Amino acid sequence: MEGCVLITDIARFSVNDGPGFRTNVFLKGCPLRCAWCHNPETISAGPQLYWKRRLCVQCGACLDACPRGAIRPPVSPELGRDPDSPCRKIDRTKCDLCMECVKACRYDALQVVGKPMSASEILDEVERDRPFYDNSGGGMTLSGGEPTAHPAFSRELLAGARERGLHTCLDTNGFCGFEVLEELCGLADIVLFDLKHLDPVRHFEKTGARNEQILDNLMRLSRVHPGIWIRIPVIPDFNDDFAFHRRAAAFIASLGGSVGRVDLLPYHNWCQDKYDWLGTDWAYRDVEALDPSFLELHAGIYRETGLGVTIGGSGFEETQTAHGP
Numbered sequence: 001m002e003g004c005v006l007i008t009d010i011a012r013f014s015v016n017d018g019p020g021f022r023t024n025v026f027l028k029g030c031p032l033r034c035a036w037c038h039n040p041e042t043i044s045a046g047p048q049l050y051w052k053r054r055l056c057v058q059c060g061a062c063l064d065a066c067p068r069g070a071i072r073p074p075v076s077p078e079l080g081r082d083p084d085s086p087c088r089k090i091d092r093t094k095c096d097l098c099m100e101c102v103k104a105c106r107y108d109a110l111q112v113v114g115k116p117m118s119a120s121e122i123l124d125e126v127e128r129d130r131p132f133y134d135n136s137g138g139g140m141t142l143s144g145g146e147p148t149a150h151p152a153f154s155r156e157l158l159a160g161a162r163e164r165g166l167h168t169c170l171d172t173n174g175f176c177g178f179e180v181l182e183e184l185c186g187l188a189d190i191v192l193f194d195l196k197h198l199d200p201v202r203h204f205e206k207t208g209a210r211n212e213q214i215l216d217n218l219m220r221l222s223r224v225h226p227g228i229w230i231r232i233p234v235i236p237d238f239n240d241d242f243a244f245h246r247r248a249a250a251f252i253a254s255l256g257g258s259v260g261r262v263d264l265l266p267y268h269n270w271c272q273d274k275y276d277w278l279g280t281d282w283a284y285r286d287v288e289a290l291d292p293s294f295l296e297l298h299a300g301i302y303r304e305t306g307l308g309v310t311i312g313g314s315g316f317e318e319t320q321t322a323h324g325p
């Protein structure tokens, strides 16, 4: 087993990440740097430290516990809780993530992000909801972060799920060697494949990587895997224009019958707290969430091309297929 993969969450009862009720396993670590990322705690593969200002009573116990002098002195609780105040509890340039402050905090205001778990521990947790999977056609969705960044661990987890008779989905950005992708997808009943942009320069500008390998992987995968769902995060001023979606629909339709549907995922900013807890900023802080109804016309482009489509990842009617009803 791969030594030190960390988990940020095991989220139960998802209905947006594959068929039926899903339990989503979020691995830490991703090679892309999407500017709009709504799971910023999964980008780094290592442990991180949350400071939740709303829980902090400014007692000062963490100040005494920190061996690195990385904790700032208490201020008034009112000032500390005010999100517009300049108060930042941790000087992250000094912090070495020893987590002594977490042990000292009695209010859960300081928390470690990233829990080491073995594949069997994760699967035991996932299996708790087996009755719901059986009734809904659900199962486990392996997500992140990026599962292909941890090939050995992801292989063990997906193979273990198969051995236990669990339905499996793999959520991937496709940015890896094809051999890794093909092997892991071979252990997944459905592949949720992210498509962000078709233009390599625009892709690089917002994710830190060009997309040639991703698109090539998708084309190759569509020839060998029978169950691919394309997921497009629709981001304001990046890929929310009709011209992009017309090109994307034509490209996806050209992949053939292995693509079961397209999910348009409207940009949201519900992750704002996570950025604050990590003490980082993001380029989309002041960008308003997209109303899902805004994507009805976009969805129409895919329907006209004969592709089944959802807005948000749920509500797919089985009469929709990749190439029309």
Ligand code: SF4
Residues within 6 Å of the ligand: 055, 056, 057, 058, 059, 060, 061, 062, 063, 074, 089, 104, 105, 106, 107, 108, 109, 110
């Ligand atoms: S120990 Fe916890 S509650 Fe007390 S000042 Fe530190 S973070 Fe805030």
Ligand code: SF4
Residues within 6 Å of the ligand: 049, 065, 066, 067, 068, 069, 070, 071, 090, 094, 095, 096, 097, 098, 099, 100, 101, 102
């Ligand atoms: S993790 Fe360690 S170094 Fe960082 S602030 Fe906490 S006690 Fe200090």
